[in-house]
Amino acid sequence: xxxxxxxxxxxxCTFVSRDDPSQRYTAVSDVTLNVAPGEFVSVVxxxxxxxxxxxxxxxxxLEPSSxxxxxxxxxxxxxxxxxxxMFQTDALMPWRSALDNVTxxxxxxxxxxxxxxxxxxxxxxxxGLGGFGDRYPHQLSGGMRKRTxxxxxxxxxxxxxxxxxxxxxxxxxxRQLMENExxxxxxxxxxxxxxITHDLDEAIAMSDRVVVLSAGPxxxxxxxxxxxxxxxxxxxxIRTLPRFLDLHNRIWAVLREEVLxxxxxxxxxx
Amino acid sequence: xxxxxxxxRLRVYQLLVLAxxxxxxxxxxxxxxxxxxxxxxxxxxxxxxxxPHKVFLRIVDWFVTGDIFVHLGVTLFETLMxxxxxxxxxxxxxxxxxxxxxxxxxxxxxxxxxxxxxxxxLAPIFSVWFGLGVWSKVALGFTLVFFIVFxxxxxxxxxxxxxxxxxxxxxxxxxxxxxxxxxxxxxxxxVFSSLHTSVGLxxxxxxxxxxxxxxxxVGYLIxxxxxxxxxxxxxxxxxxxTAFALALDAIVGVLEKRLMKWQPRSGETEKV
Numbered sequence: 001x002x003x004x005x006x007x008x009x010x011x012x013c014t015f016v017s018r019d020d021p022s023q024r025y026t027a028v029s030d031v032t033l034n035v036a037p038g039e040f041v042s043v044v045x046x047x048x049x050x051x052x053x054x055x056x057x058x059x060x061x062l063e064p065s066s067x068x069x070x071x072x073x074x075x076x077x078x079x080x081x082x083x084x085x086m087f088q089t090d091a092l093m094p095w096r097s098a099l100d101n102v103t104x105x106x107x108x109x110x111x112x113x114x115x116x117x118x119x120x121x122x123x124x125x126x127x128g129l130g131g132f133g134d135r136y137p138h139q140l141s142g143g144m145r146k147r148t149x150x151x152x153x154x155x156x157x158x159x160x161x162x163x164x165x166x167x168x169x170x171x172x173x174x175r176q177l178m179e180n181e182x183x184x185x186x187x188x189x190x191x192x193x194x195x196i197t198h199d200l201d202e203a204i205a206m207s208d209r210v211v212v213l214s215a216g217p218x219x220x221x222x223x224x225x226x227x228x229x230x231x232x233x234x235x236x237x238i239r240t241l242p243r244f245l246d247l248h249n250r251i252w253a254v255l256r257e258e259v260l261x262x263x264x265x266x267x268x269x270x
Numbered sequence: 271x272x273x274x275x276x277x278x279r280l281r282v283y284q285l286l287v288l289a290x291x292x293x294x295x296x297x298x299x300x301x302x303x304x305x306x307x308x309x310x311x312x313x314x315x316x317x318x319x320x321x322p323h324k325v326f327l328r329i330v331d332w333f334v335t336g337d338i339f340v341h342l343g344v345t346l347f348e349t350l351m352x353x354x355x356x357x358x359x360x361x362x363x364x365x366x367x368x369x370x371x372x373x374x375x376x377x378x379x380x381x382x383x384x385x386x387x388x389x390x391x392l393a394p395i396f397s398v399w400f401g402l403g404v405w406s407k408v409a410l411g412f413t414l415v416f417f418i419v420f421x422x423x424x425x426x427x428x429x430x431x432x433x434x435x436x437x438x439x440x441x442x443x444x445x446x447x448x449x450x451x452x453x454x455x456x457x458x459x460x461v462f463s464s465l466h467t468s469v470g471l472x473x474x475x476x477x478x479x480x481x482x483x484x485x486x487x488v489g490y491l492i493x494x495x496x497x498x499x500x501x502x503x504x505x506x507x508x509x510x511x512t513a514f515a516l517a518l519d520a521i522v523g524v525l526e527k528r529l530m531k532w533q534p535r536s537g538e539t540e541k542v
Contacts, residue, residue: 056436061436079440084440087437093438096532108438108442136531136532138533
């Protein structure tokens with residue numbers, strides 16, 4: 001058994017308020033989570049449960065307060081250079097055209113400009129944006145911006161792909177299209193994926209394994225469900241399979257309570 | 271969006287306003303057209319307010335004989351130098367302080383103090399330091415432009431979207447590349463919004479500097495004319511200055527349009 005692509009080992013993360021050090025908030029506590037090479041793992045949980053914190057830890061954008069993060073067996077220091085990150089909100093550089101955004105990572109790595117442009121054009125075509133390379137992000141629709149971000153991440157061929165509710169802002173049709181496209185791209189290359197979502201349907205339809213996180217603060221995994229649905233999948237069709245419904249019911253039974261807890265807490269703070 | 275015809279009509283109305291103002295000026299100051307309304311002597315209105323046709327002839331005379339060029343050249347040189355140096359200085363210091371929280375925390379009260387000081391009173395000091403030539407005016411314009419650009423860059427860097435920044439880091443940008451490809455472009459949009467103000471202030475710095483002591487420049491011309499109560503020449507100088515300030519502002523506008531084409535404009539709804 002080779003080392004996991006990404007391993008969080010007993011990781012906790014506590015934020016301290018800058019103005020008042022006595023104000024602390026523990027987002028995640030004692031989380032152990034492994035993603036094997038080529039595995040698609042989804043993390044679901046109620047809103048505000050620290051899902052994004054987990055992803056930022058795996059990306060190396062955040063350092064854990066305790067515990068350790070390893071990448072292919074090596075302890076992670078600084079930004080995780082083997083990972084690509086798709087953010088929840090718009091992360092494209094608005095002053096760069098779609099093509100320049102897609103090739104940004106290559107440019108940062110010192111790849112020759114002509115070669116970068118060739119690869120960038122290829123990737124734009126692959127995500128269905130051939131001919132849109134000279135558009136600026138504000139001239140693209142939400143779905144097109146997500147596709148650009150996808151190409152921007154995947155062009156670097158990362159061994160680990162981190163996705164933070166990447167499609168939550170999209171309408172349902174665009175969303176299912178994008179989900180299928182991501183699955184197709186993933187199936188072609190088989191990278192390790194850590195996918196964060198609050199949408200259980202999406203998690204089941206896409207993943208090999210679903211991890212349920214408890215409500216915050218100090219959230220931690222409270223359930224793990226292998227998804228044994230056949231691949232290749234179509235995210236729209238798979239929802240009608242009896243096995244899908246069965247898995248959905250079992251996971252929802254665990255998730256439901258946490259969602260209610262999270263909701264009650266938010267109401268309390270509101 | 272305004273249709274072409276309504277844009278043309280707007281232009282016509284704007285010209286009519288100008289014509290009306292000039293006409294009113296002419297009628298009210300002419301020694302012969304109207305009986306004096308306020309002054310006891312019919313020539314007094316013209317003495318205090320000048321006469322538009324004489325102002326116009328003065329300007330024509332300046333450009334035909336070429337007398338104005340040396341003065342205008344000096345004033346424009348001062349303006350452009352103050353503008354360029356002030357913008358560059360504001361950009362550098364703004365980037366530095368925005369990216370170095372310790373330095374910015376230490377210098378914060380001094381920057382606030384320097385900014386709230388009425389900087390025109392520095393003009394005599396600059397005259398002593400740099401002489402009565404162009405550089406004392408450049409220095410005055412610099413102090414005006416610097417702070418505008420500085421505060422905008424500082425703000426611009428501070429307001430870089432954390433997601434865009436994190437994304438660039440994940441894509442492998444080094445600290446240098448972050449500066450070049452994220453902080454700088456992000457700050458540029460803020461700088462451009464301030465350039466219209468700062469080009470005007472660079473002009474103010476140059477002219478006020480000249481007015482307070484110089485041997486050349488449009489400000490000097492105005493000062494000389496004022497010394498001999500030649501109101502027409504004073505107005506002519508003001509008109510020439512205004513025209514060139516508008517021209518500089520238009521150049522900044524063109525530059526902004528070219529460099530900022532990535533920015534959404536209100537009214538632009540093209541989405542595909």
